[in-house]
Amino acid sequence: MAVDVNSNKYTFLFATVMVVIVATLLALASESLKPMQTANVNNEKRQNILKGVGIEVPANEAETAYDEYVKEALVIGADGKVKQTELNAFDIDVLKDYKSGLSNIYTKLDVQEFSNIDEIRSELAAFNGGKGVNFPLYVIDKDGEKLYVVPLVGTGLWGPIWGYLAIAADGKTVVGAVFDHKSETPGLGAEIAQPAFQIPFKGKTIFDEKGDFTGIKAVKGGAKGSPHGVDAISGGTITSNGVTEMIMRTLKLYEPYFLGLQASDASASGSMGVGENSGLGEEISPDSAAVAFMDSLDVEKVDTTVVVD
């Protein structure tokens, strides 16, 4: 104990040794725990993809369930059509792409009118040194029904938000949505991760009857039973707007693919012949509990209908 703990030499030595020990310890911990952390992240991704179509599985069964349900993982190019590539769609990290430069392109996109969508598509095609952008699309077979899950990324109030939106085989009806966030305000913007916000997406459509793209918007003051809108979160306006922007923009980029789906779906139902119109009508107003619930709330709309009649 003859060492003077306050001498310069000792202080310097102490600091050096401490830094080396702490750095080694943390590096060891980080390296040894990394495989488990990556597995957790991947399992959560699988869980979220499946949750988008209403399949809830615990994390330890996510991998088997994913392999069972997800039939195909497609890669969509900047033109919205399936791209031939060696890339595994599951490995595409849309959040990373978004942060690494896609968001700069997206900010130029007019998500209300989509007047400059062609310009954006050509910019997306030139992304990443001409390799173009890769959008994953998961094709799920749930009880014989084909469902398409689209990953979404966007910006909330305090940080990134993301989600998965599942579209039915008709290419326009939403069968489910999940959202999550990094740091939105608890009780306000963070409510996008709650079922109360997500369930109303069920049964909404992203195209109107004429076949024009409408997307889905989170509407302030209530969506009033609109087939293309859900209730925004009170006090979470910027997060809700972020959700709207993220859905509108992403679905617009996939639009050509969904139009293709609609074409093949129409020809399939057309071959059945009778009752085509009533079949379409049923699809526009699906018997989802959420839509019925929204309609039941909509007192004003009932009144106006009476007046119009």
Place this chain on the structure above:
Amino acid sequence: MSEVAVEEKVKQPSEPLFSKKNKALISNPLDDDNPITVQVLGICSALAITVQVKQAFVMALSVTFVTAMGNVIVSLMRNYIPNRIRIIVQLVIVAALVILVDQVLKAFVYDISKALSVFVGLIITNCIIMGRLEAFALGNKPWPAFLDGIGNGLGYGLILIIVSVFRELLGSGKLWGYPIFGHKVGALLSDGSLATEASGLYALGYVDNGLMILPPMALITVGVIIWVQRSRNTKLIEA
């Protein structure tokens, strides 16, 4: 002289692990020496994470762990830490502990780590932790330092839980995520459907107080707790 020294040495370990003095290390921070209401430390994090009881609970556990372990480590090293860089040393220890905890949580209990990760930064900058390392661990043995860390962590957690109970109950009508006042229209029911009509208090016209969700209300709640505590315990009132 030598006899006294020997007696000291023998007497020291015979002090029971939970002597009156050691018990006070745990009980004092819960009341008379509470880190939030009396020392007025760690207010920022108390405002940020008390919207829901669950979050407050996880935060309280994490802070208790980091305070206790940090105290023990600094106490073990207290004779070897150069005086001039002691704050940096403490900071490095706390930061390393927090990162370690976060990494372990991410690997083994991913769900909890997701709820916690936002607050990791807040733990590192929490004044209570640095305060206890500086004020207690540097001058005491590891066991009392450990108890002091546990006590202060619990004292912090106690206030956090009290504030979050008020805020979650009055702000969202829930406790630990379970609805207490009944359902609002549009709330998710246990069978996965949405409530089409209000039940419980909401059916009588009760409306959640949105102000309770916002940080200023946490400050006011802490203020009320301080007021109540000082009016009951007059020795805390400064002249």
